[in-house]
Amino acid sequence: MNRGGLETMIMNYYRQMDRNSIQFDFMVHRSGKGHYDDEIIALGGRIHHMPQIRPGSYRLYFKRLDAFFAEHPEYALVHAHINENSSFVLRAARKAGVPCRIAHSHLSDLGIDRKLPFRLYARHFMKDHPNGYFACSRKAGEWLFGRRIQGQRPLIVLHNAVPVQEFAFQPEVRRSVRDELDAEGRLVIGHIGRFTHQKNHEYLIDVFQAVHRQNPKALLVLAGEGELKPGIERKVEKLGLTGHVRFLGVRSDISRLLQGMDLFLFPSRFEGLPVVLIEAQAAGLRCIVSDAVTTEADVTGRLQFVSLQEAPEVWAKRILETTYEHEDTSEALRRHGYDTGSMAKWLSDYYMNQLAAAASQGRQAH
Secondary structure, eight states: OOSSHHHHHHHHHHHHSOTTTOOOOEEESOSSOOTTHHHHHHTTOOEEEOOOOOGGGHHHHHHHHHHHHHHOTTOOEEEEOSGGGHHHHHHHHHHTTOSEEEEEEOOSOOOOSTTHHHHHHHHHTTTTSOSEEEESSHHHHHHHHGGGGTTSSOEEEOOOOBOGGGGOOOHHHHHHHHHHTTOTTSOEEEEEOOSSGGGTHHHHHHHHHHHHHHOTTOEEEEEOOOTTHHHHHHHHHHTTOGGGEEEEESOSOHHHHHHTOSEEEEOOSOOSSOHHHHHHHHTTOEEEEETTSOGGGOSSSOEEEEOTTSOHHHHHHHHHHSOOOOOOOHHHHHHTTOBHHHHHHHHHHHHHHHHHHHHHHHHHHO
């Protein structure tokens, strides 16, 4: 439970839940402490640690899952957020008699790497283990579930909602952030995301280099960590951009940081529907986004989509031709169901209705 988009989305909902009725406990697949762990404990949640899901250790993982649900018969609902690997968790939950089992898709592709065959196997393994099908976008749902849900259960698109009011534009906060960044009079381009293949930082730096050639005062700020960060730092140094790119690490003040930006840049290779794009729109920013991102992400009309097949100079032209004024987007986000206040109530009601229906079926069976 680190500060990634998926984890942040879950926490946005968790904070708004009526925890007298619904309590979240978390099954995580890392042994270390996550950024949100202390808050989860403070809110009454428990954290269960499982081993990482590795192709060579499926048998051990399945055994651990079976043991977990045998030891914890108290769970009547499992909401799995680990994309194709949710099939394994929900298989064990179904085997243990857990009545409510939700698979939630957060990606619309996997990219190509050595794990791809195993991940495709996990997706195929989904079968009938869930009885609820959720996705952050229709595109993400169609990718993970395909035809399995046609004629069975409807796909529910649960929006990656954010606390809209927290991101509302505040001029004084903007001034404070820009003072900290020493960005007075500079074009500030921002990106927030893990340094992974998916987020495409290599290309992002190429785009910024093209911007910098035409606007030498431009500043790029990058928030996040990840295994590819050292390589990106070396590339920045090699291109002579060291004084123009700031690596900010993991930030706990994203709503504040966005205020100081002029534009948000997001050239991902694949996504579901990124929480951070909703956050950027909530802060009133214009966003230049790869066409690998679903157009469903454009809730406010402030996203421009550009193909990753285009040269970095094409992206730079779009960036430099864009206007940078912030806009109050709160009403649009609320109207489209992207405010956690109302959406957490919807999700809570959904959980309670599913549990009540399961309890009724159980009584009828007896």
